[in-house]
Amino acid sequence: MQRRTHWDRIYRTRLPGERSWTQRRPASSLALIHAARLAPDAQILDAGAGASHLADHLLKAGMRRLTLVDISAAALREVKKRLEPSGAGVQFLRADLTDCRLDQKVDLWHDRAVFHFLTRAADRKRYLGNLRRCLRPGGFLVLAAFAPTGPERCSGLPVRRYSTAGLTRELGPGFRVLRRLSEQHRKPFGGTQDFVYIMAVKKVGVRLSRRARRMSGERLQPQLEPFSEHAL
Ligand SMILES: C[S@@+](CC[C@H](N)C(=O)[O-])C[C@H]1O[C@@H](n2cnc3c(N)ncnc32)[C@H](O)[C@@H]1O
Secondary structure, rough: OOHHHHHHHHHHOOOHHHHOOOOOOOHHHHHHHHHHHOOOEEEEEEEOOOOOOOOEEEEEOOOOEEEEEEHHHHHHHHHHHHHHOOOOOOOEEOOOOOOOOOOOOEEEEEEEEHHHOOHHHHHHHHHHHHHHHEEEEEEEEEEEEEOOOOOEEEEEEEEEOOOOOHHHHHOOEEEEEEEEEEEEEEEOOOOOOEEEEEEEEOOOOOOOHHHHHHOOOOOOOOOOOOOOOOOO
């Protein structure tokens, strides 16, 4: 089944309380984002945002420029509806982060529970290409994935589990890790999942090698769809 169809089906058929990853308050993400002390007009991109409540909390905290990217239009429609009318300025983008070229410049890139689904090296390279291209030098990354003690599968899909050192290795030399934390996420229907988080800053003045540019997938053609209510 296509990734997009898979995730659309999940969001259409499971209520928020039936999705293991749902958090009413994404406390670890918020703590790390607030630690970056961004100005209210800083640009934040939530990669694989799904129907996360992160945007609700960031808007309440005064952050105005949010971009929510997800492969599932059903997820984006759910969060768009929930955010009305406060989310008027939020940008929604339906895209596969392993099969698109994002060019938007951002001050912070957030990913909770998306990167760990990228079990193929080629997909990780393309995802990281988008991250490196979009994140401004000096910009922040908050990346959360299942810990080595976390689940081996989620939503019927295999995952790669990471230690904080493993996540750091994936990023390569262009990032400096500032904070690391682990979290035992309580699933809404009981039970827990172990996560690790890192917060990193993109180093200033690191030139990408030709190989790194090739790895960053710059030749990929854009396949982006600004989300609309009619996206389905
Ligand atoms: C486990 S959910 C996490 C959602 C959200 N980050 C949160 O913490 O609530 C994984 C999300 O990643 C999205 N996703 C999976 N693969 C993706 C890809 N290749 N590109 C963009 N989004 C993707 C799914 O649609 C889903 O919303």
